[in-house]
Structures are given as C-alpha cells and as structure tokens.
Amino acid sequence: METDSAASPALAELTRRMARGEDAAWQQFHREHGPRLFRSLLAAAHGDPHLAAEALQHAYLRIARHVRVCENEARWAGWLQVVARSALSDTRRRQFRFWQMLRRRAAEPADAPSDSADNLLLAALDASLAQLPPETRALLAAKYFSRESVQGIADRLGLSAKAVESRLTRARAELRERLNLALQQTPHD
Amino acid sequence: MTERPSSSDRDRLLADTYHDDWTTGPARALAAHAAYTVRRRRTLRRLATAATAIALLASSAWWFALPQRSVVPVASHAREAALAAPKTAAATNAAATRGYEIISDAELMSYLQDQSVIVFPDANGRPQVVWLIGG
Numbered sequence: 001m002e003t004d005s006a007a008s009p010a011l012a013e014l015t016r017r018m019a020r021g022e023d024a025a026w027q028q029f030h031r032e033h034g035p036r037l038f039r040s041l042l043a044a045a046h047g048d049p050h051l052a053a054e055a056l057q058h059a060y061l062r063i064a065r066h067v068r069v070c071e072n073e074a075r076w077a078g079w080l081q082v083v084a085r086s087a088l089s090d091t092r093r094r095q096f097r098f099w100q101m102l103r104r105r106a107a108e109p110a111d112a113p114s115d116s117a118d119n120l121l122l123a124a125l126d127a128s129l130a131q132l133p134p135e136t137r138a139l140l141a142a143k144y145f146s147r148e149s150v151q152g153i154a155d156r157l158g159l160s161a162k163a164v165e166s167r168l169t170r171a172r173a174e175l176r177e178r179l180n181l182a183l184q185q186t187p188h189d
Numbered sequence: 190m191t192e193r194p195s196s197s198d199r200d201r202l203l204a205d206t207y208h209d210d211w212t213t214g215p216a217r218a219l220a221a222h223a224a225y226t227v228r229r230r231r232t233l234r235r236l237a238t239a240a241t242a243i244a245l246l247a248s249s250a251w252w253f254a255l256p257q258r259s260v261v262p263v264a265s266h267a268r269e270a271a272l273a274a275p276k277t278a279a280a281t282n283a284a285a286t287r288g289y290e291i292i293s294d295a296e297l298m299s300y301l302q303d304q305s306v307i308v309f310p311d312a313n314g315r316p317q318v319v320w321l322i323g324g
Binding site: 145 | 211
C-alpha cells in the first residue's frame with residue numbers, strides 16, 4: 001500500500017471531479033483504484049468472484065454517495081478499504097438467510113480481509129501462474145508485469161493484435177480456472 | 190518470472206482475470222453507474238434546495254401581502270381625555286400656555302350636564318363636540 005501522506009493535487013482534482021459525477025473521473029478511479037479494491041474484496045470473500053463483484057458495485061455506490069475532495073493518498077486508500085469492507089459485509093448479509101449467515105459468521109468471524117487472507121490470495125495467484133504453460137505465462141507477464149502494449153507484444157511475436165487479444169483472453173480464462181481451484185483448496189480461517 | 194511482480198500489477202491481472210478487461214469491459218459499467226448516481230443525487234439536492242427557497246419566498250410574500258389590521262383606535266375626545274396623563278403642575282402650566290386643557294371623564298360629564306351639544310365628524314372622521322348654548 002502506498003503510504004505517501006503528502007498532499008496530492010492530482011487526487012484532490014480526481015475526487016473533486018468524482019463528486020461532480022463526471023464520467024471520465026469515475027473511469028479514471030475505476031482504472032487506478034478499482035483493481036486494488038477488487039483484490040481486497042476477493043481476498044475477503046475467500047476467492048468468490050461473484051460476491052466480490054457485487055460488493056464492489058455496492059462499494060462504488062457508497063463512494064458515490066459520500067465522496068468528498070481528498071488530497072491525502074493514505075487517507076483516501078484507508079477510506080476506500082473501510083467502505084469496501086462495509087459493502088462486503090452488507091452484501092453477505094443480504095445474500096444469506098439469518099441462520100445461514102450466523103453459521104457462516106461462526107466459521108469466519110471477521111469481515112475484514114486479514115493480511116493472511118490477502119496473502120493467501122496472492123500466493124494462490126502466484127501458484128496458478130506458475131502452473132500455466134510457459135508461453136501462456138510469458139504472455140501474461142509481458143502484458144501485466146512488463147506492461148507491454150498489445151501491439152508491442154504482437155510485433156514482437158509476429159502476430160496480429162487481434163490474435164494477441166484472443167490469446168490473452170484464453171490465458172486469463174485458464175488462469176481463472178486454476179485460481180478458482182487453488183482458492184477452493186485453500187483452508188479458510 | 191525471476192522478478193516478483195508488484196502488487197498493483199497483480200491487482201490488475203486479478204481484475205482482468207475475473208472481468209475480461211477491467212477498463213473497457215463490463216466492469217466499466219460499475220463506474221458509469223456510480224457517476225450516474227452522483228449526478229442524480231446532485232440534481233435532486235439542487236431541486237430540493239430550489240423548492241425550499243421558493244416555498245420560503247412564497248410564504249414570506251403571502252405573510253407581508255396580508256391586509257394589515259388598523260391599529261388606530263376610534264376614540265372620542267372623552268376617551269382620549271381618559272387616556273391622557275394625570276394632571277401635574279407642569280401639565281397645568283403647559284395647558285395655560287397652549288390655550289386648552291385636558292380634563293377627566295367626570296369633569297366632562299359635569300360640564301355637559303343639562304347642556305345641549307352636537308357631535309359631528311370632522312374631515313378626519315374624528316368626532317367634534319360643539320356646545321349649542323354657551324355655558
């Protein structure tokens with residue numbers, strides 16, 4: 001987590017525009033902060049992507065209701081995490097009947113994604129990546145870890161951009177399957 | 190992958206893994222919906238503020254436009270006399286210099302006993318008392 005507590009004019013401008021409901025600002029927020037929120041929710045939801053996605057939608061709506069101008073990165077990140085956890089808790093509450101919820105609560109008393117849950121998720125991701133065929137893994141690494149553009153990868157491999165997009169889609173689907181399997185086998189608290 | 194990828198890189202990979210393309214795919218609708226929610230809330234808040242202001246202005250205008258009740262009493266000279274300040278030495282001296290005197294109801298009644306008078310309204314609607322026979 002970025003712990004830069006210095007004032008960030010860019011964040012202040014982003015939150016100001018978000019508070020005005022500008023589509024472009026919300027897309028920027030989605031691009032820059034959404035993945036971290038989703039990861040946090042996915043970890044707290046023990047790898048349930050549907051629960052995480054629904055909680056994320058609720059979190060976005062709460063952020064929309066309460067967003068104010070903020071120029072402190074650390075405070076902003078902390079607030080987002082609190083909102084996300086609260087949204088996940090409420091989403092769970094809605095999804096389960098009372099007794100089911102109580103039973104589940106007994107099994108997992110904490111809503112907050114603990115560090116161990118987050119580490120488990122990342123470990124499962126790394127393990128799933130390691131299980132992928134080398135070519136598939138290299139393709140994902142080029143796109144996500146080396147941050148190569150699709151066109152750049154296509155030029156390097158002598159393929160069309162469309163073909164690289166298709167390979168990436170297949171690679172992500174394969175990773176998703178392995179990740180789901182790994183998360184199911186991961187012992188929860 | 191000898192170098193461990195950064196946390197944000199893995200965040201992005203996870204997001205894309207479960208949402209195809211985080212930025213341009215279906216997940217984009219999450220942000221669009223949130224932006225729409227903010228705009229709708231702002232519009233509703235502005236409408237509510239405007240409606241409240243209009244209601245306040247209308248109620249103020251109605252209040253001030255009400256016909257004001259007359260507060261000027263129609264009082265006779267006797268009534269005015271009764272309401273007058275009690276006589277004092279200073280008041281007596283003032284009466285001597287201004288040429289008339291304010292008297293009490295009892296004094297007026299004693300003056301009017303067995304006297305003929307006529308009462309008529311003047312230009313301002315105030316009753317004027319005139320002695321028909323000099324006393």
